[in-house]
Amino acid sequence: MDPNLFHLDWARVSEVLAAIVVLAFFVERVLAVPFESKWFIKRYGDRFPKELVAILLGAVVCVVWKFDAISMVVLSDRTTVFGELLTGTVIAGGSKASITLFHDVLGVRSAAHEIAHPTDPVTKKPDPAFNKAAVAAKL
Numbered sequence: 001m002d003p004n005l006f007h008l009d010w011a012r013v014s015e016v017l018a019a020i021v022v023l024a025f026f027v028e029r030v031l032a033v034p035f036e037s038k039w040f041i042k043r044y045g046d047r048f049p050k051e052l053v054a055i056l057l058g059a060v061v062c063v064v065w066k067f068d069a070i071s072m073v074v075l076s077d078r079t080t081v082f083g084e085l086l087t088g089t090v091i092a093g094g095s096k097a098s099i100t101l102f103h104d105v106l107g108v109r110s111a112a113h114e115i116a117h118p119t120d121p122v123t124k125k126p127d128p129a130f131n132k133a134a135v136a137a138k139l
């Protein structure tokens with residue numbers, strides 16, 4: 001194929017990116033229920049590999065619904081499992097960004113998360129360090 005014939009369909013690209021953003025919010029909100037529960041925070045704190053679970057969930061969503069963003073953007077005639085797995089990883093990364101949006105920008109946090117990561121009086125943002133003493137005392 002002549003590389004000069006390649007071009008991006010920006011309408012399709014914007015639809016794919018919008019789908020990634022929406023799915024990232026879905027993954028983040030689904031995982032927020034267990035990961036921000038008092039039981040989970042008290043039992044596992046910051047020792048649990050939450051990112052791996054997010055990658056697995058993102059990959060499962062993409063494989064089940066055959067969502068391969070790369071094949072959709074470069075106009076392949078079919079989706080691939082490899083592209084679906086990569087898209088799932090991108091969605092998981094987007095869900096991590098949406099956590100930052102909810103916690104730091106919008107100030108939306110669960111009560112258990114507020115105990116484990118109290119607001120820093122200087123920055124007015126949640127302290128990234130896990131407060132073991134507060135969790136042990138209050139949860």
